[in-house]
Amino acid sequence: MTELLLATRNAGKKREIADSLCSGAVLLSLLSLDEVDAGGEVEESGKTFAENSRLKADFYSRLSGLTTLGDDSGLEVLALGGRPGVRSARYAGAGASDEMRIEKLLAEMKDITDRRARFVSAVCISRNGSPLASFIGTVEGEILRQKRGNGGFGYDPLFLYPPLGKTFAELSLAEKNKISHRARALAQAREFILNAGLG
Numbered sequence: 001m002t003e004l005l006l007a008t009r010n011a012g013k014k015r016e017i018a019d020s021l022c023s024g025a026v027l028l029s030l031l032s033l034d035e036v037d038a039g040g041e042v043e044e045s046g047k048t049f050a051e052n053s054r055l056k057a058d059f060y061s062r063l064s065g066l067t068t069l070g071d072d073s074g075l076e077v078l079a080l081g082g083r084p085g086v087r088s089a090r091y092a093g094a095g096a097s098d099e100m101r102i103e104k105l106l107a108e109m110k111d112i113t114d115r116r117a118r119f120v121s122a123v124c125i126s127r128n129g130s131p132l133a134s135f136i137g138t139v140e141g142e143i144l145r146q147k148r149g150n151g152g153f154g155y156d157p158l159f160l161y162p163p164l165g166k167t168f169a170e171l172s173l174a175e176k177n178k179i180s181h182r183a184r185a186l187a188q189a190r191e192f193i194l195n196a197g198l199g
């Protein structure tokens with residue numbers, strides 16, 4: 001079975017990637033950075049999600065010798081000019097918790113009535129330090145004024161998905177994986193993997 005390295009240590013993302021990628025005809029053995037000794041950490045210095053997903057995929061595919069899927073994702077709030085954007089994970093500083101990021105976003109948006117936002121996911125598949133293909137997925141929603149739901153991770157409890165009237169934290173993993181930004185990018189990656197005969 002083909003091995004694919006996932007360039008992440010985030011357990012929530014790993015679960016979602018495995019669930020989206022490994023269905024039907026795709027037969028892959030997924031490894032994460034915790035399972036291979038890739039050595040070193042990549043700096044997420046890109047200005048866009050696409051740049052960062054490529055930095056991760058190129059870096060870890062070169063170090064590990066494995067075909068590697070890098071992803072970068074985050075939340076863009078329209079009224080904040082797209083912030084927190086590529087800084088979504090670092091929005092409340094290094095070492096801050098999801099809870100602290102949520103509190104910071106609620107405080108920053110206290111007087112903002114335009115609550116429109118979107119999640120973006122960029123995915124890049126690389127081999128030997130060079131990209132084979134890259135994909136983008138997005139999903140539009142609204143930032144609530146308080147948290148709702150216990151599932152998911154990150155900003156999910158604040159992100160209302162209007163077509164279902166629920167936040168991402170109120171969806172099951174299966175429901176989230178039908179509509180999420182990451183699912184949309186990974187559906188394209190899955191097609192590529194099938195067509196290129198990688199899995």
Ligand code: IMP
Pocket residue numbers: 010044071072073074075088089101119152153154155156168180182
């Ligand atoms: P990354 O690990 O550099 O891609 O950082 C992504 C950050 O964006 C995460 O730490 C979350 O704060 C946020 N994020 C990305 N995708 C999601 C999602 O599906 N739900 C909630 N937050 C997300």
